[in-house]
Amino acid sequence: MLPAIAAQGAGLQLLAAAGGPSLLRLSKVLAGCSMRGFSADTAAAGVAAGGAAQREDPASRVTKHLKDFAKLPWEVDMPADKAAAVLGSYLGVLNLQPAAVLDLDIDQITGILEETTNKGDSALEKALFSHADAVTQRFFGDAVYYRGIVEFSNVCVNDCGYCGIRKHMGGVKRYTIPIDEVVEVAKWAFENRMGTLMLQSGELPTPQRLAYLKELVARVHQETLELDMTQRGLDPKAPPPADAGELGLRVALSVGELPEEHYQELYDAGARRYLLRIESSNPELYAALHPDAMSWHRRVDCLNSLKKIGYMVGTGVMVGLPGQTLRDLAGDIRFFKEMNANMIGMGPYITEAGTPVADMWESMFGHVDKKAHMKAMFDLTTRMNSLARIVVGSANISATTALQAIEPNGREIALRRGCNVLMPILTPTKYREHYQLYEGKPCITDTAEECRKCLNARVSMIGKRLRQGAWGDPPNFLAPVAGVDVRALQQAQSAGVAGAGSAARSYHTSARSYSSAAAQPTAAAAAAAAAAAAADAPLPPGPAKGSDVPRINIGVFGVMNAGKSTLMNAITRQETSIVDATPGTTADVKVSLMELHELGPVKLFDTAGIDEAGQLGEKKRRKTLSALKECDVGVVVVDVQRQQALLRGSGLQESLQESSSSEALQRHLQESLKCEQGVLQDAGHYGVVPLLLLNLKGCRPGPDTQALVRAIQGVLDPSGGQLSLTLDLHDAAADVPGRVASFLQDGVTRSRKRPATRSLPDWALTPEASVFLNIPMDAEMPSMRPTL
Ligand SMILES: Nc1nc2c(ncn2[C@@H]2O[C@H](COP(=O)(O)OP(=O)(O)OP(=O)(O)O)[C@@H](O)[C@H]2O)c(=O)[nH]1
Ligand code: SF4
Ligand SMILES: [Mg+2]
Incomplete structure (x- = not known):
């Protein structure tokens, strides 16, 4: 059963009057963007062009939707320490650290999803978003990474029940882009500092496709590496120096289930990342969405093979599938954690007319307000993104294009709720309309250049920074993050601190608003907090040797x-x-x-x-x-x-x-x-x-x-x-x-x-701020300073 649509979920506050401090800030950011070269374009070599001059400028497209907001839709006004306190209070643990990775079990994740989705608990939801953003900042700072996608072929042997390019879908013009054309796009992606190129297609486990892919991967890898070496003044034909760092593009693949030997050959050709979506961690739900010939267990075997070979492995699920429960979604988060997914992509399920799952959806939900339903699915997906960030820690998590299909600022909102990767579509425009996996897929007619500019504008607006040209390998590939075992901590605290166990219960009976949850703890929670605070009180910073300044x-x-x-x-x-x-x-x-x-x-x-x-x-x-x-x-x-x-x-x-x-x-x-x-x-x-x-x-x-x-x-x-x-x-x-x-x-x-x-607080670090500095004068200060 699908979750009920929360009546008072985290709705966007559409106010009639424009203006206010947030809008002021937004306009400044956009002014900054245009100064950094939005209008002066370079030609998108080899990539579909044409007509861009007459079309809407990316920055105005981005602002258009925002002019009615008093508060920007991606803003969460709960600081990280308060978010940790609210989450800790809900989970029944004390002193949860801001930005801590939490190893939540399936019951705890289901509980958070129910509380925020079906019970409309906006305080907990804000805490979830804010904590996820803090964890993202901890591992990635304000960096957002690019993965340019080329959908090089829509030929597929499968019949996934939800897919608009499945084998038996009528009216789809099939294509496979010639290798030379894809390599040109790759070079354009390199010149435009995308860092990674994801080659995506339907599934076709034939020797011809393998040969095509091996050549393509090797060429993208080698030719962009040579380009990079040439630009750095190195001999492109010599072996790259050991300390040269990231050269050329990282090559990622998303081409479905293949025999392990094929995965190995593609790795040997130069591919280093692989995205294979599990779609649902529940094997029964997976079976309901796929033809009998497709097996959930085989897909898991493929993920294991990819890991064994040494790929950075990504996976993902759809949110809002007919028949999916909140517990299934909680299971998805556990699945990501247990396989240590290096990349996670989650999108709301969007129907594609003429597919079996769309018919299923219509029979279950045909009577509901589709727009409201999709909005609820959007919110649920961002909660899932936040939970994935909090539980898995330092994986890359993509703000998927499907989010934008529902909400124009969907990807920006997601980037403030745990995501850190954007995937612009670089498929030449003439092929793009034939790769329509679901209805309303956005940006179908945008050129790659327009797409890049639009994303740059979007990322600047939310106060993050596109790390152009960076590979952005996920830190958890080398060092998985275990996280705080919340269940064990809960039990230890209940055993050791009187009243600590009741903190979770007290949360449910407290007022729903953040301020009341934080400012009026129940007597039991207050007693537990006082006992723990006495034990764990931070020492005041002691004077460093020979100094009276606490260091x-x-x-x-x-x-x-x-x-x-x-x-x-x-x-x-x-x-x-x-x-x-x-x-x-x-x-x-x-x-x-x-x-x-x-x-x-x-x-x-x-x-x-x-x-x-x-x-x-x-x-x-x-x-x-x-x-x-x-x-x-x-x-x-x-x-x-x-x-x-x-x-x-x-x-x-x-x-x-x-x-x-x-x-x-x-x-x-x-x-x-x-x-x-x-x-x-x-x-x-x-x-x-x-x-x-x-x-x-x-x-x-x-x-x-x-x-x-x-x-x-x-x-x-x-x-x-x-x-x-x-x-x-x-x-x-x-x-x-x-x-x-x-x-x-x-x-x-x-x-x-x-x-x-x-x-210096953050506001004092802006270019316009005037600040008087009071510099401490201690015993270790250079002796001439007072005379200056
Ligand atoms: N490629 C690479 N080189 C590094 C890295 N860290 C240090 N190096 C190099 O390793 C060498 C030693 O680095 P230092 O930072 O001087 O090492 P140290 O531990 O201070 O060495 P001592 O002072 O001699 O004990 C230098 O040539 C650095 O450039 C790294 O992360 N990557
Ligand atoms: S989802 Fe992928 S594998 Fe399934 S039918 Fe569509 S293109 Fe083929
Ligand atoms: Mg040294």
């Missing part, structure tokens, strides 16, 4: 050449330390006093490697350990590249693929990670919060690196309780400073030291 002390530790100074420079966003490939470049403890935007005043320690041999090495080691004692947070940098080389030298590379917990491998890692383990132990001894930074240092992403990262984490953090971050500090596309800052913030939260209040 948080953060140190960076590890072996020589691990990338400690590189990390320090990412923390300070400047060249604080010398970075060089010579081991032992940092020979002493280097202290920097500064104020970081995210943390306030800090004292930073860059240190010498602790593995240097000889007497001098021993002196450096002692100095480093004395700095560790002073720290509140100690980041242990692990050089993954070095571990990979050591493993290769030991001949144990093979055992990595077989089992990351093999005894020989464990023994080897225990030995090669001795220094890092020593620092972690000392940190525990001195009460320093340890953070693990696994520095990939140019290691090629793939199953081997992934398995090694897991094995290292297993040795250094057997209980899985430490905070860790896996990334390449040179990855220009990964917003390294932003991710490092959130990582440190999480660490400081655990240190029980309260970050000082930020001296």
Whole structure:
């Protein structure tokens, strides 16, 4: 049974009068966009063009729909800490951290969906959206990534009951775009800095299609790589330098179920991502929507094969299918979590006339107001996006085109509710109308150039930034995020804190509005909160040694050449330390006093490697350990590249693929990670919060690196309780400073030291703001400052 349409769901507030601060801000953003070159177009080489000059300009198309809003439809006015409090109150747990990933079980997810969908709980819904946005920010900052899609063929052997290009659908003109034409689109996508190209089609498991695909994948991969090398002044025919970073386009495929050997051959040709939608995690519902020849279990086998080969694997479902329940949808979220989906795409089910599922839908819902129903499905889909973000953590989640088919600002709203990826359609216009999977598919007549401009305008409006040209690999491909086990926490708190268990119950009886839920906790919840607060009260920030300014002390530790100074420079966003490939470049403890935007005043320690041999090495080691004692947070940098080389030298590379917990491998890692383990132990001894930074240092992403990262984490953090971050500090596309800052913030939260209040709030950082700075003058301030 479909969920009832909530009478007072999160409706958009359409007000008669335009204006107000939000609109003012919107107009500024759009003015900014046009200054950044909306009007000066470059020709879309090789891609359908024509008529664009007479057509509506993308920015005005975007604004048209917004002029009646007093509040922008994607805005959520609940701050992250309040959102965590409301969610925690609903779930019956205390002190839920803002932006925490939550390992919710199927009952908890179903409960949230019921509360927000059928009971119209707008406070919980706001908390859900705000928390999802905070988790997105934690892993991606304000970055939004592109995946350009080319629908290169609509030929398909399947008859999925909902699909407008299924094999037996009449009136569809079948096409397959010649390889040269697709390669031209790929080059255009590269020049327009799309980062990834997704090649999509119906399913056709024939040798001819495999040959076509292999050639296409290899050409897109190779030709865009050569283009990139040429533009960087490198010899395009030479092997790419090891430290060149992201070159050319990432190639992604979405071409259905194939034999495992085909997947392998396509991976070998250069494809690195694969999208295969499960459509529903409920096998019975899947069976009802597909012909008998199609099997849910076979699809799951395909997903497993893709994972085994080393693809970044994406999947997705439809929301609002006839016969689907809220529990089915909760099961979908668990499915994503359990397979550690690297990309998630969810769209509302939109009928396509003449398909069996559309007939089914008509017989069940033909009598309802279709517009209102679709709006409810839109809202439900964005709740699903938020839940996926909160539960899975750092996967990429796409704001699907189907959302825009229902609501003109659908994708922008979704980007503020957990999504971080946009997928512009680059299929040349002459083919596009023949790839109509559902009714009202938007942008069918837009050229690729129009589509790109329109998306740029949309992303700027919501205060996010398109990371053009970036591959945007999902962090959870290398390092899945376990998340807080909410059920276990709930039980532990109920056992340990009187009244904590009743927090969930009390939530249901409290008033529905956010302010009353937050400001008037019941007596039981208040008692529980007071008890927990006494136990967990953050310590006031203590004065740093020799200073009367309260600072948080953060140190960076590890072996020589691990990338400690590189990390320090990412923390300070400047060249604080010398970075060089010579081991032992940092020979002493280097202290920097500064104020970081995210943390306030800090004292930073860059240190010498602790593995240097000889007497001098021993002196450096002692100095480093004395700095560790002073720290509140100690980041242990692990050089993954070095571990990979050591493993290769030991001949144990093979055992990595077989089992990351093999005894020989464990023994080897225990030995090669001795220094890092020593620092972690000392940190525990001195009460320093340890953070693990696994520095990939140019290691090629793939199953081997992934398995090694897991094995290292297993040795250094057997209980899985430490905070860790896996990334390449040179990855220009990964917003390294932003991710490092959130990582440190999480660490400081655990240190029980309260970050000082930020001296500059966000409004003060706008170009128009005038701010007087009160600079603290402490014992460590340069002596000449007062005379300046
Ligand atoms: N490709 C790549 N190179 C890195 C990365 N991190 C560090 N490097 C390189 O590794 C070398 C050592 O980096 P540093 O940051 O100086 O390492 P360190 O741990 O401070 O080294 P010492 O001061 O000698 O102990 C330099 O050549 C860096 O450019 C990374 O994430 N990717
Ligand atoms: S959904 Fe995909 S596999 Fe199914 S009929 Fe349509 S194109 Fe073919
Ligand atoms: Mg150094």
